[in-house]
Amino acid sequence: MxxxxxxxxxxxRATALEVAILAGHLLLYPTGIAPERRSARGRRExxxxxxxxxxxxxxxxxxxxxxxxxxxxxARHGWRHLESLNYSPLTSDLRTAAxxxxxxxxxxxxxxxxxxxxxxxxxxxxxxxxxxxxxxxxDRRVRTLVTLGxxxxxxxxxxxxxxxxxxxxxxPGSAVLRELAEPAPECRTRFVCFWSDLDRVMVPVETAxxxxxDLMSENVRVSGVGHLALPVHPAVAVAVRQALExxxxxAGTGDSASxx
Numbered sequence: 001m002x003x004x005x006x007x008x009x010x011x012x013r014a015t016a017l018e019v020a021i022l023a024g025h026l027l028l029y030p031t032g033i034a035p036e037r038r039s040a041r042g043r044r045e046x047x048x049x050x051x052x053x054x055x056x057x058x059x060x061x062x063x064x065x066x067x068x069x070x071x072x073x074x075a076r077h078g079w080r081h082l083e084s085l086n087y088s089p090l091t092s093d094l095r096t097a098a099x100x101x102x103x104x105x106x107x108x109x110x111x112x113x114x115x116x117x118x119x120x121x122x123x124x125x126x127x128x129x130x131x132x133x134x135x136x137x138x139d140r141r142v143r144t145l146v147t148l149g150x151x152x153x154x155x156x157x158x159x160x161x162x163x164x165x166x167x168x169x170x171x172p173g174s175a176v177l178r179e180l181a182e183p184a185p186e187c188r189t190r191f192v193c194f195w196s197d198l199d200r201v202m203v204p205v206e207t208a209x210x211x212x213x214d215l216m217s218e219n220v221r222v223s224g225v226g227h228l229a230l231p232v233h234p235a236v237a238v239a240v241r242q243a244l245e246x247x248x249x250x251a252g253t254g255d256s257a258s259x260x
Contacts, residue, residue: 058086120145120244152207155170192217
């Protein structure tokens with residue numbers, strides 16, 4: 001809750017939910033370690049379909065299993081081409097992961113005959129996708145980038161964790177974040193950024209907002225859930241579907257209604 005105190009009851013509920021989600025995710029984690037098999041859906045099967053391929057990108061020390069529920073929700077509502085990408089836990093540079101993402105996007109476009117894709121990135125995954133879009137020319141391929149709890153301006157959480165290079169790149173003032181703050185006047189990708197008032201990984205919580213004068217961005221506040229809940233919460237899944245279905249807005253930064 002920007003500028004105010006978060007009610008203790010809401011914080012306790014969110015913390016309990018985070019613990020439950022973490023326990024469930026630890027059970028699912030082994031199922032997402034292996035790379036995903038490439039979709040067999042080809043150009044003919046996707047011809048005339050009005051949804052572009054959608055790629056899901058996980059966060060730090062995670063894998064594609066974090067998107068099990070969101071993927072199921074999208075599939076139930078008509079998304080026919082969904083893929084997840086695992087980047088190596090040994091990756092030490094966000095730029096390297098962004099290059100891998102770019103190659104995977106090109107492969108999806110070649111296999112499906114589609115010119116553009118949508119991406120949903122959780123936490124670090126959203127920052128990797130943003131780097132690809134802004135710095136590696138990915139805006140010509142990515143129509144909409146949805147980020148869930150992504151440290152767009154850096155997070156100050158857990159200073160001791162800065163021993164890992166990727167964590168250092170997510171801290172305020174890093175070289176990567178300075179690059180992303182540079183002008184991007186011709187970026188064609190639309191950004192929809194979900195940030196939560198009870199996200200204890202994003203410090204401050206507003207860092208998950210994207211406020212860049214050259215980018216088409218919409219910031220969506222989520223109330224009452226923590227960082228781990230963002231990719232699995234039913235209300236967030238509905239809002240993500242709506243974001244992927246929305247018409248491209250004009251340039252500039254804006255805010256939409258909150259997700260409760």
